[in-house]
Amino acid sequence: MTRFTRRGAGVVVRLYASEQELLLRLAAQLIELLGQRGRPSPADVLFAQAGIGGRSAPPLDPALARLLPDAYRHDREAASEHRHLTELALVQRKVENARRFQNSLRDDAAEAILDADGIQSWLRTLTDMRLALAARLQIEVDGDAGTGDDAMLEIYDWLGYLQGSLLEVLP
Amino acid sequence: MTTLTEASSMTTMSESSSLRLGGPVPHPAPARGSSPVCTSHPLLRSASGSDTLERLDLSTRDATDAPWLTIVWNDPVNLQTYVSYVFRTYFGFTASRAERLMLQVHNDGRAVVASGGREQMERHVEAMHDYGLWATLTRDAP
Numbered sequence: 001m002t003r004f005t006r007r008g009a010g011v012v013v014r015l016y017a018s019e020q021e022l023l024l025r026l027a028a029q030l031i032e033l034l035g036q037r038g039r040p041s042p043a044d045v046l047f048a049q050a051g052i053g054g055r056s057a058p059p060l061d062p063a064l065a066r067l068l069p070d071a072y073r074h075d076r077e078a079a080s081e082h083r084h085l086t087e088l089a090l091v092q093r094k095v096e097n098a099r100r101f102q103n104s105l106r107d108d109a110a111e112a113i114l115d116a117d118g119i120q121s122w123l124r125t126l127t128d129m130r131l132a133l134a135a136r137l138q139i140e141v142d143g144d145a146g147t148g149d150d151a152m153l154e155i156y157d158w159l160g161y162l163q164g165s166l167l168e169v170l171p
Numbered sequence: 172m173t174t175l176t177e178a179s180s181m182t183t184m185s186e187s188s189s190l191r192l193g194g195p196v197p198h199p200a201p202a203r204g205s206s207p208v209c210t211s212h213p214l215l216r217s218a219s220g221s222d223t224l225e226r227l228d229l230s231t232r233d234a235t236d237a238p239w240l241t242i243v244w245n246d247p248v249n250l251q252t253y254v255s256y257v258f259r260t261y262f263g264f265t266a267s268r269a270e271r272l273m274l275q276v277h278n279d280g281r282a283v284v285a286s287g288g289r290e291q292m293e294r295h296v297e298a299m300h301d302y303g304l305w306a307t308l309t310r311d312a313p
Contacts, residue, residue: 066305071296073307082293090300123256127249127303134248142247142277160250167252 003162004169011119011169013104013112020105022155026129027102031095033132037064038091054087056080063135067094067128094128101125119170126163130156239292241285244305245276257302258284 005012015023037059057080059065068087070079100121104112114122133156137146146153243254251273258269262284275282284306285295292308299306 067303069300069305069307071293071300071307073309075309086293086297090297093301123253124302127253130248131303139247142245144247164250164252167250167256170256 004166006169007113009116011114011166013114014110024102024105027098027125030125030129030132031098033063034067034091034095037068037087038095054084054091056084058083063132066131066135097121097124098128122166123163126159130159133159238286239289239308239310240283241292241295241306241308242281243276243284243299244307245280246305249304251277254304257304261298261302
């Protein structure tokens with residue numbers, strides 16, 4: 001079935017109910033995962049409102065580490081400082097994307113219509129889901145087939161197929 | 172490709188087993204009530220290509236004074252079509268330039284996609300992280 005069709009500046013998405021449920025569940029898990037980095041320390045609440053005051057050290061969980069990479073590769077001090085100032089805001093933007101993605105799927109209608117923001121939330125959230133799944137599957141360099149759960153691998157590939165299909169209809 | 176039955180079987184399996192996208196984390200933060208306030212962020216500032224282009228042009232001019240570089244690194248996850256799309260829509264590159272840089276990332280493991288002042292390169296890197304691309308900034312040639 002054709003899942004994505006251009007309609008004006010927007011895109012129409014058609015999914016089976018089971019696919020819709022799967023995507024909603026993955027988005028909820030992504031939000032939960034990101035939430036583990038989304039809490040400021042109480043002293044930093046005011047800064048947190050401006051998206052400042054996150055952690056300084058990279059996440060130990062490889063999925064989070066891939067979603068929230070260091071901005072400096074060979075300068076640990078600069079990387080820490082930058083992370084402290086920007087990570088919380090990055091987490092918030094990623095969560096916002098995932099929520100927008102969820103909202104586009106909430107209706108029981110057979111099709112969802114994405115405007116420009118909706119399209120961005122889909123592209124970015126599908127990417128974040130795949131990054132997190134790849135970390136769980138230990139897909140680390142080109143050519144890694146992925147180890148572990150076959151179902152998870154299938155979902156990973158399917159998300160890539162979905163994203164590729166969406167990109168095909170974009171200008 | 173994916174049929175309804177495949178999709179529903181995936182659904183069932185993901186419920187039952189190890190789809191641990193939000194899996195256990197070594198050091199969870201203590202929950203102290205206050206969740207972060209979701210300020211509204213210009214999520215799509217990256218989508219407005221013209222502003223970016225303008226800034227890029229400025230950056231090229233003072234590149235010798237402030238030779239910071241934005242580098243995008245290869246990763247096994249992101250689709251080539253997606254990386255090209257990001258280069259086109261965020262940086263405003265032509266399709267052929269975006270394609271060339273994407274292939275450079277893929278084949279050489281990295282590509283310099285912008286140069287200029289440090290703050291500006293930090294903004295580019297953050298935008299790339301928004302897209303899920305692996306990017307860093309540096310002062311030295313990679």
